[in-house]
Amino acid sequence: MGAGHGHRLHFHGHSPVHRAPAHLKVLALLGFMLVxxxxxxxxxxxxxxxxxxxxxxxxxSRVPLTYLLPRMVVEAPFAVFAVLMPFIAHGPRxxxxxxxVSETGLAAGVALLVKGSIGVLASLTLAATTEPQDLLQGLQxxxxxxxxxxxxxxxxxxxxxxxxxxxxxxxxxxxxxCDPRSPRHWPVLARSLGALFIRSYERGERVHLAMLSxxxxxxxxTVEGR
Numbered sequence: 001m002g003a004g005h006g007h008r009l010h011f012h013g014h015s016p017v018h019r020a021p022a023h024l025k026v027l028a029l030l031g032f033m034l035v036x037x038x039x040x041x042x043x044x045x046x047x048x049x050x051x052x053x054x055x056x057x058x059x060x061s062r063v064p065l066t067y068l069l070p071r072m073v074v075e076a077p078f079a080v081f082a083v084l085m086p087f088i089a090h091g092p093r094x095x096x097x098x099x100x101v102s103e104t105g106l107a108a109g110v111a112l113l114v115k116g117s118i119g120v121l122a123s124l125t126l127a128a129t130t131e132p133q134d135l136l137q138g139l140q141x142x143x144x145x146x147x148x149x150x151x152x153x154x155x156x157x158x159x160x161x162x163x164x165x166x167x168x169x170x171x172x173x174x175x176x177x178c179d180p181r182s183p184r185h186w187p188v189l190a191r192s193l194g195a196l197f198i199r200s201y202e203r204g205e206r207v208h209l210a211m212l213s214x215x216x217x218x219x220x221x222t223v224e225g226r
Contacts, residue, residue, distance in 0.1 A: 008160070009071065009127040017061035017129045022138025029126050036118050041111030047118070054122055063128045071124050078116045085109035132156045146219055154207075162200055169196060 017025075032050070039046045058065065086096070089105025096106065130138075136153050140146070169192050170180060180189045 009124065010131055011063045011067055011128040013062055013129070015061045017057060022130050022134040023141040025126055025130060026138050026142060029122055032122055033119055036115055041107055047114050050118055054118060054125070058125055061125065061129050063125065068121060068124045068128060072117070072120050075116055075120045079113060082109040082113040082116070085112065162196070165199070166196055
């Protein structure tokens with residue numbers, strides 16, 4: 001249901017959260033994240049309250065948690081770092097599940113994991129309830145520099161193109177007996193990624209020349225309004 005409506009992260013719906021102006025949702029996310037980051041790491045009751053507020057917004061948006069949770073895999077690198085913190089930090093030691101860990105590192109790791117999870121879930125909620133074009137217009141209403149908005153617009157527009165081209169390259173490699181997961185085939189994979197980068201760069205050059213030939217002067221009317 002979420003596919004086919006502008007972007008893979010967007011979940012099509014007509015809830016009050018979907019209908020809210022994009023710039024207000026961006027401001028709400030920014031304010032919410034400032035509160036989350038400023039919350040002391042030992043204040044677990046406040047973390048629970050912030051999570052409850054976020055879950056309430058998700059329930060109001062009618063976006064299923066089964067749609068959002070699998071996409072939180074983007075948090076994996078931060079989760080790994082948070083898990084390692086109790087083992088690499090210094091300070092007083094304590095025992096947890098038979099392992100000796102740093103008390104300071106344990107508190108910091110739990111706080112990082114909690115804050116990161118809440119932040120990622122809040123960001124995914126914004127992406128799921130806001131069309132990319134509406135988000136760009138909202139950023140413009142917040143006076144974000146036009147060049148930054150244009151870069152984000154092109155990134156959104158061509159991300160699927162590049163990922164589809166990468167998928168075709170991986171299919172071609174596998175059909176020739178190359179396993180991208182095998183270390184002995186990583187040189188071939190590296191050359192393929194290099195070729196993809198060059199193709200993407202050349203595509204960007206062609207798009208820029210096409211824009212100049214059509215009178216591009218640094219502003220995109222299609223981004224500013226419909």
